[in-house]
Amino acid sequence: MAATATAPSRVETPTRMALKRFMKSTSGKIGLALATFLVLLALLAPVIRPYNPATDRDFLNIKKPPSTERFFGTDNLGRDVFTRVIHGSRISLQVGLVAVGLSLSIGTLLGLVAGYFRGNLEVFIGWITDILLAFPSTLLAIAIVAVLGSNLTNAMIAVSVTQIPVYIRLARSVVLSVRELEFIQAANALGAPSHRILLRHLLPNALPPVIVQATLSIGTATLETAALGFLGLGAQPPAPEWGAMLSDAFRQGHWLDAPWMMIFPGFFILLTVLAFNLLGDGLRDALDPRANK
Structure with a gap:
């Protein structure tokens, strides 16, 4: 009796x-859809609406309400709010990505080192983490910018510093949970150098929760950057930063007679935070090995 051939089953890789x-x-x-929309909007902003903050003013059309010609209306200097909002997305996403990248790199490295080597080094890094966590993140960012000076670069540095303790604790907790497992003990027994164990064995185990936290941190960084801009400590005028736009409208009382000057920048802050929080939730479900397949 002839044997029937069976098609090979498709291998389900962890990535798949x-x-x-x-x-x-x-x-x-x-x-993902919202985040993709915001990224494309930021990348294509110069194509959609070119913007020059030094010349794009129309004093004959001050505080005009939204219309088919000017989708989001104009501000107190006759500038098109829609143009400023989409160009503001470039600033907010830039700050979010750079700040999160810095905090992720520094915090993850310190967390791996603290969890693997233990001892006095772990205690010292733990002290730094506790000191940074003792302050509310926005208050700490304000203090850092007040010392360094008010500009966008210093705002990025301040926001990144406030996020570092989160990654230290996250990476350290992962290392503590896997450092005594057999494959780490085998690497030590074979004489593998410490940097190889950290980078080739411990770091891959720490990446899934770190990636999820990084996605969530982009929304947090955007919100903190807007808060610094609202207080005049972030991007300086005439840069079209969302927090600074809210501040201009609020301080001069335009939220009463021209509410669109605050509604649209505020809505895009909300949309950005919502997009990356939802994306982070989806990544957490996808990267959790205990999730149902």
């Missing part, structure tokens, strides 16, 4: 399984 779990997450797909 994570992608399948992500595609089952409604919040993740919505967050």
Whole structure:
């Protein structure tokens, strides 16, 4: 009797399984769509509406309400709010990505070192973490910018510093949970150098929760940058930064007679935070090895 040939089963790699779990997450797909929209808007802003803050003023059309010609209306200097909002997305996403990248790199490295080597080094890093966490993040960012000076670069540095303790604790907790496992003990027994164990064995285990936290931190960084801009400690006029736009409208009382000057920048801050929070939720479901397949 002839044997019947069976088609080989398709191998489910961890990446493929994570992608399948992500595609089952409604919040993740919505967050990805919103984040993609914001990124494309930031990249294409010079093409959609070229903007020159030194010349794009129209004093004959001050505080005009939204219309088919000017979608978001104009501000107190006759500048098109829609143009400023979409160019403001470039600033906010730049700050979010750079600040999160710095904090992720520094915090993850310190967390790996503290969790692996332990001893006095762990105690010292723990002290630094506790000191940074003792202050509310926005208050700490304000203090750093007050010392360094009010500009966008210093705002990015301040926001990144406030995020570092989160990654230190996250990476350290992962290292403490896996450093005594067999594959780490085998690497030590074979004489593998410490940097190889950190980078080749411990770091890959720390990456999934760190990636999820980084996605969530982009929304937090955007919100803190807007707060610094609102207080006049972030991007300086005439830069079209969302927090600074809110501050201009609020301080001069234009939120009463021209509310669109605050509504649209505030809405995009909300949209950015919502997008990356939803995306982070979807990634958490996808990268969690305990999730249902």
